[in-house]
Amino acid sequence: MAAVAKEHGSATGNGKRWHDQHPELGTAPVPIEPYISQEYFNLERERIFRKVWLNVGREEEIPQPGNYLVKDLPVCGASILLVRGKDGRLRAFHNVCSHRSNKLVWDQRGSCQMFACKFHGWTYGLNGQLTFVPDEESFFDLKKGELGLTPVAADVWEGFIFINLDPQPQESLKEYLGEMGESLQGYPFAEYSATCYRWTTELHANWKILKDAFQEAYHVAFLHKRSIPDSFTGKNNPFSHGLDYRLYPRHRKMAVYGNMEHQPTPVEKMAFQFGSLVIRNDFSLSNLPPGVNPTKDPSWALDLNVIFPNFFVDVSEGTYFTYNMWPLAVDRTLWEVRTYYPQPKTAGQRFSQEYSKVIFRDVIMEDCSTLEQTQSVLASGAKSHFVLQDQEILIRHDHRVHEDFVGFYR
């Protein structure tokens, strides 16, 4: 399924189009309805978010037995409790007491030996078993062994924790990630995950508006002309054409061009001198694994890896960043942004990371405005479709995958 077309990797353009490799996608405009329809949103909840593997965190967040993490999933009206057991195993449960369904754990993270419900004191072990019921004798035929927390399927890929709300997942996490998972094998996620900076924001936009914006680079030369004027565009590639695109059955990736003649600002230059940056200044070919920068183009900045439905793992050299887009309503999205770096050993490296996250954040400030401005006029009916060009093929593919799951137009 993965299409490899090295001759298309040219940043200068050679008359060939990525869409030629994927005639099944067509070239027609794509409908706006999925971004504004409540009916479509309801189907996404049932047919996507209740069915597929969802990234909810990283293993570093709960390293020790007793460590727990709560992940609320408003789109499914669910809250998930992730806990590291005394046996070192990671387990996931619905965060719901078996008595009268109070939310069991209210804080976001912590460490404990057992979970006691605030409402009536029902108590559970780290393995989810119900261990204590106050005034147990007053219940009727209470079978404590059958009243543990409701388990949720959980698995880990490269340190990323995924859960699946389907009581019987259709496939394993490894099968679900398929070639996308394999392509990132060998990337130093563990080393680069020592330091994590995180932001969250609630945007007034459909979650797919966010996804679309971060799976194309066409906008860079315009929306980001002040913040990153020459990092991802250059004389030979004024419109930030991708070096490589790969489409998998559900997931997809793009290798993003980096301008070797990028002129760093004074502070950026200093930051680079003391550490590494999202915007690469050192274009010597790296030791990154074969699946990263797959064409091994020297003018490479980073790979966008879009894991269906709502998880981006964008990898560069010395750093990577992730996005999780969580739908709250048809026109509201909780967006989690994280940037990861190796452990800084010196003040200079720490300064470098600070610069890197500030420029990263300010670029995103430009994106966020556009996302909300777009959503604010989508329901006007002025347009019924988005017009996509060749370099927006990942968006087109996403529409196709959505329809495969949702079946709205079938």
Added chain:
Amino acid sequence: MEIETEKEMEIETEKGEPMAEHVLPETFRDLEPFAGWALATEKERNQKRLASTMAEIQSFYDAILPRMEAVIAYLNQFPLDAMPADAQRLLSLTFSLAEVSTAVELFKQPGVIDGYDATRFVPVHK
């Protein structure tokens, strides 16, 4: 000590208020007028940037940028997790340089041009 105290009294902050005592390592006393930028969290640094005029931002930028090589060389002698308090403040000053750099070098105004409301983009980290 008393003589030092007198010297300390001469140092003024940006707002012209006398500083009670030195807050930065001795070699970097020239940066003391900008000690108000020594803030512990990204949120505080970003708020100060957005609440400052470009003249204030520019004067801080101009003062610390030429000192950065020396600042980093000085700070690099300490383990990151065991820095004396004055060095820690100096380090957070460098973070504020990172914070204001985009205002000076890219946007020519304190905030991101056509940018999102920064208070809505909430750092979970420090």
